[in-house]
Amino acid sequence: MQQTFIQHLKNQLPEDRSIIDEIADILNINYDAAYRRVNNKTNLSLEEAVILAKHFKISLNKLFEVGSQQTLIAEKSPKIVNTAGLEGYFKASLQNLAPLTKMKSASITYSAKDIPLFYTLTDSFLTRYKIYVWLKFLNEDGSMAKTTFEDFIKHIPTSLLESAFALGETYNYISITEFWNDNTINGTLQQILYYFETGLLSKELALNICKDLSYIVDHVERQTINQTIINSKNNAAYKLYKSDLLTMSNTIMVKTNHQKVFFTPFTVLTYFKIQHGQTCEEMDRFFQKQMLNSKLLVNAGERDRSLFFNKMHQKIKSVIERINADNDSIVF
Known part of the structure; x- marks a missing residue:
């Protein structure tokens, strides 16, 4: 050797x-x-x-x-336990991502077990709620155990929000291919219900978050039809595949003409970064095969595409009804 x-x-x-x-x-x-x-x-x-x-x-x-x-040798992203750590995570991600916005060959492939991160980094109630959920789960000193979402948003650091928005904006300039299925939206809906039912999320704020989530579904549908990233100044391409055969994993692959690297989840928001050449090629081939066994929604026809997005809107509507009535179980 x-x-x-x-x-x-x-x-x-x-x-x-x-x-x-x-x-x-x-x-x-x-x-x-x-x-x-x-x-x-x-x-x-x-x-x-x-x-x-x-x-x-x-x-x-x-x-x-x-x-x-x-x-293999993998690089693990830093552990996050507080707002400073989360802000550092956003800033480090932005620093790593920014060079890709200047490369025409750069692309991202995202296996969306949950709604991709960049949709939840805008000036919205959903973004603030996601930050709240992440920090409640990652916090180790118990200081957020009884903190309500309403109290949290009163004191959320401006710098934390600005770093989140800046990272989210960066994705507008990179071509993206995503794999979704009927369950991609479920995790976020379950988070809304969980904290609403525990009394940490008010009815008014829960409904606002659902409204933001519905906007994301509409946003993704428009991108799917137009095949471009909305608000992109460089006409970054967008493709959405409906994958019913395989379970999504939140794995992200970044490709340029010179390099392939992918990130696979470790814990909440932390990833293993894999740069091993042969393994990256295997992952790229896996995604290519997944495309062949999935439905590219822009080519699926209006009926199939509408059914897919309407099903997500129906799930959101079901949660809204549960919040308003606070009875009857919901089946995803």
């Missing part, structure tokens, strides 16, 4: 440069020590291999691709 890795490093250098001198310089060791590592007489430590990989801008997975093909 070490010999193959060293050979990979050699291939990165011009012919007139010595790999031994290069390694000695990078690792700050003498020539003899570098010679022993290059000739496999001394094992590279993990720390040394990481230093070399960073210097040569090689994915750390390269350290394993020459060995077990089943071994």
